[in-house]
Amino acid sequence: MRYFSTNDRRHSVSLQEAVIKGLAPDQGLYMPERMPLLAPERIARMRDMSFREIGYEVIGALFSEDLSVAQITDLVDHTLQFDAPIVQIEDHIFSLELFHGPTLAFKDFGARFCSKLMSLLLDNQKVRVLVATSGDTGSAVANGFFGIDGVEVVILYPSGKVSELQEKQFTTLGGNVVALEVDGVFDDCQRMVKEAFLDPELQQSMLLTSANSINIARWIPQCLYYFYAVSRLPQDHGKVVFSVPSGNFGNIAAGMLAERMGLPIHTFVAATNVNKVVPDYLGGSPFTPKSSIQTISNSMDVGNPSNFYRLLALYDGDEKVLREKVKGCYYTDEETRKAMVAVKHSTGYVMDPHGAVAYLGLKDFLASQSERFDGIFLETAHPGKFRDVVEATLGDKINLPSRLLEFMKGEKKTIPLANDYTKFKEFLIRTH
Ligand SMILES: *Cc1c(COP(=O)(O)O)cnc(C)c1O
Numbered sequence: 001m002r003y004f005s006t007n008d009r010r011h012s013v014s015l016q017e018a019v020i021k022g023l024a025p026d027q028g029l030y031m032p033e034r035m036p037l038l039a040p041e042r043i044a045r046m047r048d049m050s051f052r053e054i055g056y057e058v059i060g061a062l063f064s065e066d067l068s069v070a071q072i073t074d075l076v077d078h079t080l081q082f083d084a085p086i087v088q089i090e091d092h093i094f095s096l097e098l099f100h101g102p103t104l105a106f107k108d109f110g111a112r113f114c115s116k117l118m119s120l121l122l123d124n125q126k127v128r129v130l131v132a133t134s135g136d137t138g139s140a141v142a143n144g145f146f147g148i149d150g151v152e153v154v155i156l157y158p159s160g161k162v163s164e165l166q167e168k169q170f171t172t173l174g175g176n177v178v179a180l181e182v183d184g185v186f187d188d189c190q191r192m193v194k195e196a197f198l199d200p201e202l203q204q205s206m207l208l209t210s211a212n213s214i215n216i217a218r219w220i221p222q223c224l225y226y227f228y229a230v231s232r233l234p235q236d237h238g239k240v241v242f243s244v245p246s247g248n249f250g251n252i253a254a255g256m257l258a259e260r261m262g263l264p265i266h267t268f269v270a271a272t273n274v275n276k277v278v279p280d281y282l283g284g285s286p287f288t289p290k291s292s293i294q295t296i297s298n299s300m301d302v303g304n305p306s307n308f309y310r311l312l313a314l315y316d317g318d319e320k321v322l323r324e325k326v327k328g329c330y331y332t333d334e335e336t337r338k339a340m341v342a343v344k345h346s347t348g349y350v351m352d353p354h355g356a357v358a359y360l361g362l363k364d365f366l367a368s369q370s371e372r373f374d375g376i377f378l379e380t381a382h383p384g385k386f387r388d389v390v391e392a393t394l395g396d397k398i399n400l401p402s403r404l405l406e407f408m409k410g411e412k413k414t415i416p417l418a419n420d421y422t423k424f425k426e427f428l429i430r431t432h
Contacts, residue, residue, distance in 0.1 A: 172410025213250025
């Protein structure tokens with residue numbers, strides 16, 4: 001399979017090159033040139049398959065030209081080490097719990113797949129993975145890559161803008177994981193990383209790659225849990241709608257990939273906090289990136305979503321179809337908090353702020369429809385990851401899973417970095 005750049009369909013590369021480059025030289029995002037279609041019978045059979053068996057099927061359809069059966073099995077087994085159950089919380093409303101991995105957020109799926117695929121494709125070259133994070137990417141990538149030979153991870157994050165728990169998960173590992181604490185916001189971190197990838201001088205002296213959701217190796221595996229979730233709905237379910245709490249829009253774009261591969265999803269709800277450039281776009285405005293605004297769902301505080309052009313590419317650039325298929329909505333922190341309280345009181349279910357944004361999007365969508373739908377919202381992080389906000393909102397103590405408490409014992413080690421690309425470049429050269 002070849003992978004083309006969203007900026008120029010004529011520029012296409014191999015799987016190996018797409019994974020190792022991360023971003024196309026013209027700054028476009030790589031996309032598979034074909035989306036293999038799974039027949040309805042094959043999808044129906046997933047009902048009787050395990051999560052891993054579904055993984056072999058879907059990853060096989062996408063990668064069988066480039067990887068052996070043994071490699072595909074290895075990759076899927078390494079990635080799907082934990083479950084992603086759907087939990088019914090109200091009539092026709094299910095939470096897809098994506099937080100049962102080592103760092104308690106859905107990014108564990110992409111990070112584990114990405115590290116394994118890179119190690120399969122790299123054969124003995126040394127590579128540096130650059131990651132900009134607004135919180136959860138850093139912890140997932142650091143943990144997914146920790147201890148992998150030949151790979152050094154350099155994480156850039158906005159100082160003071162991620163929770164202590166998040167920070168501990170990527171600043172305490174040491175070893176092949178280095179954390180740079182940037183005096184700026186997430187978008188500054190992302191800009192510096194993008195600039196490094198396009199810097200010819202750096203490109204000549206070292207092999208740099210990305211493990212942000214711009215990388216297909218992070219992005220593609222996220223489609224797996226959409227297949228799995230649909231396979232676990234009650235057999236007589238109505239039309240299917242997924243509501244996805246979105247920041248960089250990689251997660252929802254992976255759901256759309258599943259849909260393009262034949263998974264019967266009627267509608268996507270793109271739910272955001274007040275960083276709402278995509279909901280604005282879906283409502284008819286031009287796409288206009290802005291600076292990000294800080295909220296309680298901080299992993300979605302993104303003003304210039306890096307996967308936006310993937311959304312368009314998934315529907316062959318047809319804005320009308322995209323706006324049909326994907327409904328945008330956004331919520332304030334106050335609305336998010338109210339939803340967390342209301343759901344806790346009526347059902348006992350505790351949502352984290354990101355899941356709560358998606359829950360609200362799903363509720364509003366269902367209220368606007370007269371037909372029968374079954375809706376799944378993505379609960380992207382364990383509420384314990386955002387303990388301060390959740391406890392203050394619900395007035396209850398949250399029990400942290402023990403694997404999260406382990407991180408809190410570690411000592412934070414970071415290197416301060418000015419919000420200045422030349423300083424970042426100097427660091428990369430000096431430490432090479
Ligand atoms: C990263 C993240 C999101 C946003 O996902 P995107 O793929 O960037 O849209 C939502 N919730 C949580 C908890 C996250 O960590």
